[in-house]
Amino acid sequence: MKKLWNSYRYLFFRRFTQISLLILYFGANAWGWKMLQGNLSSSTILGVIPMSDPYAALQMLAAGATLATDLLLGVLVVTLLYFVVGGRAFCSWVCPINMVTDFASFVRELIGMNKLTGVKQPASRKLRYWVLGLSLIVSAIMGLAAFEFISPISMLHRGIVFGIGFGWAGVLIIFLFDLFVLKNGWCGHICPLGGFYSILGKFSLIRVKHNEENCTLCMKCKVVCPENQVLHMIGKKSLPVLSGECTNCARCIEVCDDDALSFSLRSMAQNKKTGE
Amino acid sequence: MSKALSDRRKFILNMARGVGLATMSGFIWSAFIDEATAAKLTLRPPGALKEEDFLKTCIKCGLCVEACPYDTLSLAAPGDNKAIGTPFFIPRDIPCYMCTDIPCVPVCPTGALDESSVTTNEKLDINVADMGLAIVDEKSCVAFWGIQCDACYRACPLLDVAITIEYSKNERTGKHAFLKPVVHADACTGCGMCEHACITEDAAIKILPRDLVQGKAGSHYIKGWDKEDEKRLENAKEIKTVTEISKKTAVDSLNSNLLEDLY
The missing domain is CATH 3.30.70 (Alpha-Beta Plaits)
Structure with missing residues (x-):
């Protein structure tokens, strides 16, 4: 039992956070709760502290909209938050699509899709930065926040809080895409919001750190990681995971039986690196 | 076997592929947004x-x-x-x-x-506030048939301002009156309480976005009877339009092969 808890504790915390946030947002619309109003695009905590999606604001800027003070304050709050907890902590701890793609990933492994498609993935993980750039160009040309009109993330989150309509179809598309077309397809290759937070995550404080001395090269971490290119140092060097593409999901930490991976702060991690 | 590509060519091809795919998806994306915001x-x-x-x-x-x-x-x-x-x-x-x-x-x-x-x-x-403008369909509004109904008039939060009742004689019966609702576009906020209150099966008074309903006369029309409006003339500039008149005589026109022009 202890073993089970040990290898799924962060997963439990993540699902708990994701679902609690959804319930709080849902309660705000359904029962008038004040804790967390709005949705992931923009919201307020207790009706006071503003939070806004910085990527949405960036698109609005590209589209030529005037950015209001409240919006900019909200952007600042969110940016600071993810600067501390790790850019893509949004992806693994908040985003509701994460549950969909994690499930797709789970089923993919279960039914042996990975063996069918082989190791070679038909697309580059850099694709998300292209989509990110393109979204800003399309925003500028069309005069609208381009990704916000197609985002399955907002579609699902808004859908859960305000009524989903045919939004479930969009979510199903993502699920089927991840299951049958591309492993970690949406979150790991295409999503420009993930790309945006990857860039932010390059500078963030909380990072996963690898201790090479404890590593037994079992490679469980690499198997479980949805962005395993960030774990290039496993068994080679004691380094923190510095790539912003790491989502701080901590699956690697909990599957490691040898205490070779842990969370740490960036500066401390770097001190270890230089041996100080 | 063809020769292996040089690094330089590989780089150029990869960039070209990236730009090409981005252009393609950019157009699809834009087209989708254009349609999705067309309502x-x-x-x-x-x-x-x-x-x-x-x-x-x-x-x-x-x-x-x-x-x-x-x-x-x-x-x-x-x-x-x-x-x-x-x-x-x-x-x-x-x-x-x-x-x-x-x-x-x-x-x-x-x-x-x-x-x-x-x-x-x-x-x-x-x-x-300006959310829209109420429009009355005179064909289905029973007040225009001569049946008394002032549901919209009573429901209007700007009572007797945004909707007024216009009285006229019902010539069909000779002894009854029409009490017709009239919407005043400059006061109507488009709140829709009239549409909500309308007693017909499908509302005979409906709210539509204002710019969809209202026309525009053009600035060259000036209400001569309105002192305020006439002030616009003070800054008016003369614009002369020249129409090119055909130099040919009317007879030429009659003698031209009209049928050929038609077919």
Whole structure:
């Protein structure tokens, strides 16, 4: 039992956070709760502290909209938050699509899709930065926040809080895409919001750190990681995971039986690196 | 076997592929957005910017929806055939009840719902809101048949201002009156309480976005009987238009092969 808890504790915390946030947002619309109003695009905590999606604001800027003070304050709050907890902590701890793609990933492994498609993935993980750039160009040309009109993330989150309509179809598309077309397809290759937070995550404080001395090269971490290119140092060097593409999901930490991976702060991690 | 590609060529080809795919998907993406935002019949909350600016500025957070005490507003979901995620209302279901404190507007974090547009003398004033304009269909409105009904007139929050009743004689019976509702476009806020109250099966009075309903006479029309309007003449400049007149005689025109022109 202890073993089970040990290898799924962060997963439990993540699902708990994701679902609690959804319930709080849902309660705000359904029962008038004040804790967390709005949705992931923009919201307020207790009706006071503003939070806004910085990527949405960036698109609005590209589209030529005037950015209001409240919006900019909200952007600042969110940016600071993810600067501390790790850019893509949004992806693994908040985003509701994460549950969909994690499930797709789970089923993919279960039914042996990975063996069918082989190791070679038909697309580059850099694709998300292209989509990110393109979204800003399309925003500028069309005069609208381009990704916000197609985002399955907002579609699902808004859908859960305000009524989903045919939004479930969009979510199903993502699920089927991840299951049958591309492993970690949406979150790991295409999503420009993930790309945006990857860039932010390059500078963030909380990072996963690898201790090479404890590593037994079992490679469980690499198997479980949805962005395993960030774990290039496993068994080679004691380094923190510095790539912003790491989502701080901590699956690697909990599957490691040898205490070779842990969370740490960036500066401390770097001190270890230089041996100080 | 063909020769292996040089690094230089590989780089150029990869870049070309990236740019090509980006252009392709950019066009698909733009086309989709263009279609997805084409819904013209959407009624927005009070204080909304002009539709084009509104779509640009609204972040789709739904704070206005949560602030509305009457559940008037909804966020467009896929399948509603409206710009996705943006707030709208359907007055026949739930109209805007014109709260005097307009709770939906100040909560907007982006200014897509503009407080200043619903403010007079530094006080929130819902009566200057412009969500749309009521239009009466005279064919289905029973008041125009001669049956007495003033449901819309009574429901209007700007009673006797935005909708008035016009009396005229019913020549068919010779002894009854028509009591016809008339909407005054300069006062109507488009709240939709009239549409909600309308007694016909499908409402005979409907709210439509104002720019869809109203025309524009053009600045060259001046109301000579209106002193204010006539002032526009003071700054008017003369514009001469020249029409090119054919130099040919009328006979030439008659002798030309008309049938050839026709077929």
